[in-house]
Amino acid sequence: MQVLILAFLLFSFSAHAATKPCRVDGFATEVQCGQIERPLNPADPSGKKIQIHYMVLQAQDRNKLADPVFMLAGGPGQSAINVASWAEGPLNKLQRRRDLVFVDQRGTGRSAPLECPETQDLSKIADAEWGIAALKSCKAQLQKLPYGDLRFFTTAIAVQDLEAVRKSEGYPAINLLGVSYGTRVGLEYLRQYPQTARRVVLDGVVPPDYALSGSDLQKALDSLFGDCSHDTACQKAYPLLAQSWRELLASLPKATVLKHPRLNTEASVSMSRDTVLGMVSAVLYSPLNSSGLPFAITEAKAGRFNPLLALSGMTALPNPGNIAVGMHYSVWCAEEAARLPLIIEKDDFGRFRTEAYRKICADWPRGEVPAVFYTLPKSPQPVLLLSGGLDPVTPPAHAAHVAQALGAKARQVVLGKSGHGMLMQSCVDDLVYRFINSEDPQKVELSCVKPIPRPVVWVLPKS
Structure with a gap:
């Protein structure tokens, strides 16, 4: 009995030897914060160093389990610590007996951030070349x-930081919950460290072996037009919606006056096709x-x-989900740019998204990405893949492809009328817990997980 008690005390000490109490926005009480030093270039361990910051929400019960849940944020470019207050609710049941760990991936949040100042200048919001x-x-x-060598912020390197945090905290194995781009991080961790990934949940799957494009955005818009044509209220209010969209694009560029939905300031701009597509x-x-x-x-x-401007969120206040733009392009230009010339887009969204990345990545420093990164080995661990049927960027077909590649231990769930991100939909939080x-x-x-209806289309009330 004394040996068991001693072993428990040793685990309890080692599990949080690297953290200390701290205050984080979004939490009313203290949480645990930690940081570890990592080489900027893993091939040069004695060279420049960066600090990887992370936060731990400790298990609520004394009889805690040894395997925590690591939350992997999206983007690429989101800070996991910044979005932790959003994730706390749906993960509350898991926290009863497991720690929740939020690591700011290198280039985000507090971990060697690569941020580009955001602009609220409405006079430039429609100028793609200025952007x-x-x-x-x-x-x-x-x-x-x-730490400005932008070649060392790739997913494969960042996953090694996650493993270093696991070791620092003394966790024997971890569960991974990745959202959007975080699913690619989760898959890469599973590839590099299959024996320490106990369970993997992927919400909005980004396959490493697919060249990403914008064509799924057009499919999502066409789905909206199709649903509208079969809905009496929508059809009555917007009888020629698809035609209106085509006529709108054909009319651009168009001079207009934009009004900031928060500040009430105005600016005269020329709305371009690319701005509207964005x-x-x-x-x-x-x-x-x-x-x-x-x-x-x-x-x-x-x-x-102005209604489109407000809906797009382009003038919203900074929020926890904001993207570290420099990290975003450091990752995407390294991992996707080489495949861009192979993509031939057939629709407006595809051309818009692909051309924008081509221009930006043309002279952005690119890290080396090993060929094995783009593979999907059979998984020795159970994997749950979540998809929204209306997701415009990571549709169910992506998850189905990954599930087939991972093998018999992968299971996919599709929520028909959900969009990008399912964790807060239906009973998904309980499903993930179980x-x-x-x-x-x-x-x-x-x-x-039951189908949910598409939200009712908004119609201007009659005066």
Whole structure:
């Protein structure tokens, strides 16, 4: 008995030897914060160093389990620590007996951040060339930082940081919950460290072996048009919605006056085709926001772009989900740019997204990505893949492809009318809890996930 007590005390000490109490925005009480030193270039361990910061929400019960849940943020470019307060709710049941760990991936949050200052200047919001020039200027400033060699912020390197945090905290194995780009991080961790990944949950799957494009955005918009044509209220309010969209694009560029939805300031701009495509892309991520898109398209066709501006969130206050833009392009230009010339887009969104990345990545420093990164080995561990049927960027077909490659221990769940990110939909939080908590995840019942209707389309009330 004394040996067992001693072993428990040793585990309890080692599990949090590297952390200390701290205050983090979004939490009313103290949490645990830690940091570890890592080489900027793993091939040069004696060279420049960076600090990897992380936060631990400790298990609530004394009889805690040894395997925590590591939350992997999206983007690429989101800070896991910054979005922790959002994730705490759906992960509350898991925290009863497991630590929740949030690691700021290198280039984000507090871990050697690569941030480009955001602009609230409405007079430039529609100028795509200005945006590219601003990114080039930002890149030059980032390269002056002590850790400014932008080649060393790839996913494969960042996963090694996660493993270093696991070792520092003394966890024998970990569960991974990746959202959006975080699913690619989770898959790479599973590839590099399969024996310490106990369970893996992937929400909005980004396959490493698919060249990503914008064509799924067009499919999501076409789905909205199709649903509208079969809905009596929507069809009555917007009888020629798809035609209005085509006419809107054909009319661009168009001079207009934009009004900031928060500050009430105005700016005269020329709305370009790319700007409108970018705004609509942002709206399509959320079915709830998309319910206002028929109205916004109709208004934009008439020269009034303010509803579309507001829905897009382009002038929103900084929020925990904001992206470290320098890290975003350091990752994406390394991992996707080489495949861009192979993509031939056939629709407006595809051309817009692909051309934007081609221009930005043309002279962005690119890290080396091993060929094995783009592979999907059979998984020795159980994996749960979550997909939204209306997801415009990581549709169910992506998850189905990954599930087939991972093998018999992978299971996919699709929520038909959900968008990008399922964790807060239906009973998904309970499903994730049972999948991670079960000794036999293959026997976990998935039927609680029921289809939900598309949000009702917004129609201007009659005066």
